[in-house]
Every structure is written in C-alpha cells, then in structure tokens.
Amino acid sequence: MRSTNRGLPTYNSAAFERNPVLPLCLPMIRHLKSPDLFEAIDRLPALGTPVSDQVFEVRNPSSGEVLAELPNMGVEEARAAIDKAYTAQPRWAALTARERSDVLWRWHELIIDQADDLAAILTAEMGKPFAEAKSEVSHAAAYLQWYAEEANRIYGETIPAPSIDRRMMVIKQPIGVVGTITPWNFPASMVARKISPALAAGCAIVLKPAEQTPLVAGAMFALAHQAGFPEGVINLVYASEGDAVGRELCSNPKVRKISFTGSTEVGRLLMRQCSDQIKKVSLELGGNAPFIVFDDADIDAAVDGAIQAKFRNAGHTCVSANRLYVQSTVHDEFVEKFVEKVRHLSVGDGFAAGVDIGPLIDRHALAKIESHIADAVAKGGIIRCGAERIGRVGTFFRPTVLTEISSIMAVAQEETFGPLAPIIRFEGADQVVREANDTIYGLAAYFYASNLKRVWRVAEALEYGMVGINTGRMSSEAAPFGGIKQSGIGREGSRHGLEDYLEMKYLCMGGI
Numbered sequence: 345m346r347s348t349n350r351g352l353p354t355y356n357s358a359a360f361e362r363n364p365v366l367p368l369c370l371p372m373i374r375h376l377k378s379p380d381l382f383e384a385i386d387r388l389p390a391l392g393t394p395v396s397d398q399v400f401e402v403r404n405p406s407s408g409e410v411l412a413e414l415p416n417m418g419v420e421e422a423r424a425a426i427d428k429a430y431t432a433q434p435r436w437a438a439l440t441a442r443e444r445s446d447v448l449w450r451w452h453e454l455i456i457d458q459a460d461d462l463a464a465i466l467t468a469e470m471g472k473p474f475a476e477a478k479s480e481v482s483h484a485a486a487y488l489q490w491y492a493e494e495a496n497r498i499y500g501e502t503i504p505a506p507s508i509d510r511r512m513m514v515i516k517q518p519i520g521v522v523g524t525i526t527p528w529n530f531p532a533s534m535v536a537r538k539i540s541p542a543l544a545a546g547c548a549i550v551l552k553p554a555e556q557t558p559l560v561a562g563a564m565f566a567l568a569h570q571a572g573f574p575e576g577v578i579n580l581v582y583a584s585e586g587d588a589v590g591r592e593l594c595s596n597p598k599v600r601k602i603s604f605t606g607s608t609e610v611g612r613l614l615m616r617q618c619s620d621q622i623k624k625v626s627l628e629l630g631g632n633a634p635f636i637v638f639d640d641a642d643i644d645a646a647v648d649g650a651i652q653a654k655f656r657n658a659g660h661t662c663v664s665a666n667r668l669y670v671q672s673t674v675h676d677e678f679v680e681k682f683v684e685k686v687r688h689l690s691v692g693d694g695f696a697a698g699v700d701i702g703p704l705i706d707r708h709a710l711a712k713i714e715s716h717i718a719d720a721v722a723k724g725g726i727i728r729c730g731a732e733r734i735g736r737v738g739t740f741f742r743p744t745v746l747t748e749i750s751s752i753m754a755v756a757q758e759e760t761f762g763p764l765a766p767i768i769r770f771e772g773a774d775q776v777v778r779e780a781n782d783t784i785y786g787l788a789a790y791f792y793a794s795n796l797k798r799v800w801r802v803a804e805a806l807e808y809g810m811v812g813i814n815t816g817r818m819s820s821e822a823a824p825f826g827g828i829k830q831s832g833i834g835r836e837g838s839r840h841g842l843e844d845y846l847e848m849k850y851l852c853m854g855g856i
C-alpha cells in the first residue's frame with residue numbers, strides 16, 4: 345500500500361475532479377474493444393463509492409506490471425458504505441419482485457454485452473486464459489439471470505391451524521444489509537453468485553473484493569449502476585487488506601449478515617467476529633477434494649475429468665481435485681495417460697493463443713506449491729512431470745504430477761491451490777472412502793466408476809457437500825454449491841441460494 349502514485353491515476357477525490365475519466369491502465373486497454381468500461385469504473389466514486397487518499401496497486405501476474413492504483417479504503421469508508429446501504433435497503437425491499445427482477449435482468453444483459461471487455465480485465469488482473477475468463481463471465485451472468493427469475497418466486501406458506509379461530513402463515517422477508525467478501529480466484533462469478541440472490545431477496549449489499557482482483561468487480565459495479573440499481577443498494581469498498589473492513593462489517597449492527605468466500609482460516613475468524621451479535625453467516629471455504637478412479641471406470645474419461653478438475657484455473661479452484669486416488673489394478677494405465685496429457689498443457693500469458701494454464705496468482709502461491717512438492721519428495725514421492733518455474737518474469741509454474749504419495753504428506757492433507765496432482769494408490773472401496781473422508785474439509789469430491797451399486801454406495805458415503813460422478817466439473821447456477829464440515833455454511837446458486845438471504849416470519853391471526 346502506498347500513499348502517492350507514479351503518474352498512474354488514483355481515485356483520490358482531488359485527482360478525480362481534475363480528470364474524471366482517466367483510464368486505469370494502457371496495457372489492459374490494448375485488449376479492450378472499447379475503453380468505455382474503464383471510464384465507467386473510473387467514474388464509480390462519483391456514483392457513490394467512498395473515496396480515500398491512500399492507494400494500492402493491482403498487478404498483472406503474467407508480467408508484474410502495474411495495472412491500476414485503487415483507493416485503499418478502511419473503516420471510515422466501510423462505515424459510510426454500510427450507512428448508505430442501510431438507508432437504501434427498505435426502499436429496495438419495497439419494490440415489487442418484478443421491479444427488482446427487471447434491474448437484475450438489465451445488469452445481466454449489460455454483462456453479456458460487455459463480456460469480452462470484462463474477460464480482458466479478468467485475464468489481465470488474475471492471469472487465467474482469456475477463454476476461461478470468458479466462460480467465467482458467462483457463468484457470472486448466468487447467476488444474475490437465475491436470480492432475476494427467482495426474485496419472482498419468493499413464496500411463503502399457509503399452515504392448517506390447530507384451532508378454528510386462527511389463521512397461520514409464513515412470509516419471507518429480506519435479511520437487510522449484507523456484507524460480502526470475495527476471493528481472487530473467480531473474481532467475477534463469486535461476486536455475481538453472492539450479490540444476485542441477496543439483491544433478488546431485497547437486501548442491500550456492501551462488497552469488498554480481493555486485493556489482487558478488484559478491477560472486474562469495479563467493472564461489474566459500473567454496469568450495475570447503468571442497469572439502474574437505486575443509489576446505495578450496491579456499494580463497493582476496495583481495500584488492500586481485508587481485516588479492518590471485515591471487522592467493521594462483522595461488528596456494525598446495521599449489517600445483518602456476512603457472506604464470505606475464501607479460506608477456512610479467515611472464515612473462522614469472521615464467524616468469531618460475528619458471534620457477539622449472533623450475526624448470520626454464509627461461508628464458502630476451502631476444500632481438499634478427493635478424485636477417485638475405480639477399476640471399473642472409463643479410464644480415458646477419468647483422465648480427461650482429472651485434467652479438468654485439477655488444472656482448470658491453474659488449480660486455483662476451491663473444488664479443485666487436491667488428491668487423486670487410483671485403484672491399483674488401473675493405477676499404471678491411468679498415470680501413463682494422465683502424465684502424457686499433462687505434459688502437453690501449455691502454460692503462458694492468458695492473452696496468448698492456445699494457452700491452457702496462466703500464471704499463479706502471486707509468489708506466495710509459487711512458494712506453497714514448491715513446499716508441497718519438497719515435502720512429498722522428502723517422504724518418498726516421485727516427480728513424474730513438471731515441478732519447475734517457467735521464466736523469470738511472472739509466476740508461471742509447470743503443471744506437475746507426483747506418484748507414490750501417502751497420507752502423511754502435506755499434499756494429501758492441505759489444499760495446494762495450484763497445478764499439482766498427487767496420485768495415491770488404493771486397494772478397495774472401503775479404504776478409499778475412509779481416507780477420502782479423513783479431513784476437516786467437505787466441499788467437493790469426484791469419482792469415476794460404472795458399477796451402479798458402487799456408484800450409489802460411494803456417492804452416499806462421501807462426506808462432501810458436492811459429489812461429481814463421472815465428471816470433473818459440476819458447478820452450475822441451477823445447483824446448490826457449498827460445503828459441509830469446515831468447508832462452510834449455506835449454499836449458493838439454485839432456489840436454495842435465495843433462502844440464505846431471507847428471514848422466515850410466522851404470522852398468527854386470532855379471533856377469526
């Protein structure tokens with residue numbers, strides 16, 4: 345964090361008044377069809393976002409170049425944003441469901457219209473290949489569409505009363521102001537997945553996006569303003585470190601709920617901070633997903649599924665396969681085919697043609713993957729491919745496969761969150777289910793098998809919120825996404841996602 349800039353635009357109010365439409369960064373504009381979106385982000389302070397004199401840099405992980413400097417907001421700005429949301433929320437909730445739905449629809453359409461530019465911003469700040477970034481933007485738009493539709497289906501219920509002179513019913517009402525905190529790995533879809541059900545329900549929100557990837561959130565907010573959300577309903581707080589803003593969101597009584605996606609460690613902290621006010625929480629946290637290949641599986645399909653589940657988004661995915669278990673009788677065949685495909689994955693700048701894997705988000709991510717490899721090798725693991733950095737610029741790492749992995753290694757116990765696939769050999773179904781469940785996490789699991797009896801038994805025995813059967817990818821706006829155990833509380837997506845932003849009120853009418 346710095347308090348001056350080096351000729352790049354900042355958002356402090358004086359600079360903003362001097363030049364209200366300073367584009368954020370030239371390197372990114374190279375990839376944009378039109379710089380209008382940047383100008384819109386630049387105008388965000390005038391549209392109601394609080395301003396700060398402090399700035400922090402956003403960098404491109406492929407090149408290290410500074411993309412933008414943003415205002416580094418703190419408690420004061422967070423409090424101002426909460427006040428705005430608190431004032432605006434009752435008016436937003438008082439609109440008809442159809443009116444709220446219409447604004448969400450318009451936002452969805454604007455995001456579809458600007459998908460290329462949003463994807464370019466996403467690739468520039470996060471590094472993922474442009475095609476993946478576009479797919480993420482479509483996924484984000486799909487959540488807006490889904491909840492624009494769900495806004496019209498917030499039904500209550502009537503209850504047959506136990507006495508003749510009473511009528512009993514349940515109505516659903518918005519929780520109020522929601523504080524939302526999102527991570528850097530899916531900076532567009534996480535914003536949409538949290539905000540759209542909250543807005544559909546009639547809540548107002550304050551969002552703090554991750555320090556590394558705030559620009560696409562800014563762009564989405566600029567489009568939201570164009571879509572016509574009333575002043576104060578959505579509020580953006582940029583911060584280089586989440587703790588001060590997080591504490592304010594958790595301790596301010598005007599905020600009635602916290603919705604967080606990120607690490608289990610920070611999730612625990614936020615839950616503790618919310619406990620004084622018994623504030624509601626939705627937590628989408630870390631995982632340690634097992635990916636199991638049984639001997640009756642279609643091995644080629646399992647190899648393709650493992651590539652998807654492991655290397656999508658450079659392994660920076662909460663539902664990423666963290667441990668691959670392969671039954672002994674098909675182990676060697678799987679390893680040979682898998683390693684062959686992994687060797688052909690191309691690593692590079694997300695804007696280059698044909699790139700499968702972009703850079704890791706930062707040097708901490710590089711250090712973590714290297715420490716997991718070193719630990720595994722020291723305990724008998726074998727490197728089958730990869731395990732090295734690429735080039736001196738950026739944070740590129742060759743996708744890696746390790747075999748002869750055992751449960752005592754860090755790679756089997758902790759979330760690596762990078763392009764590293766450790767393979768563990770197993771003998772029987774009971775053993776592998778026991779080992780797969782032996783973790784504090786319970787977000788996602790995958791397995792490949794064809795025997796129906798086995799498919800049902802294993803699916804039911806895995807202690808996870810989501811299980812992919814003969815597929816390496818399962819996220820959808822139509823499905824409830826979320827974990828059990830220390831992977832979280834609540835669900836996002838589907839009709840269930842809306843319930844997390846609604847309170848149930850029981851009405852009892854007597855004397856009838």
Ligand code: NAP
Nearest residue numbers: 526527554555584585586587590606607610628629630662
């Ligand atoms: P993180 O360090 O927990 O950060 C997530 C967000 O929390 C960021 O916006 C961060 O802000 C903020 N934050 C950090 N410390 C905070 C504090 N003390 N109080 C309030 N906010 C704070 O996680 P990450 O490294 O960005 O994301 C990776 C993790 O997220 C992985 O564990 C992954 O599995 C998990 N994840 C889970 C899901 C899911 O749906 N279950 C989805 C995606 C990711 P700053 O960036 O400003 O520090």
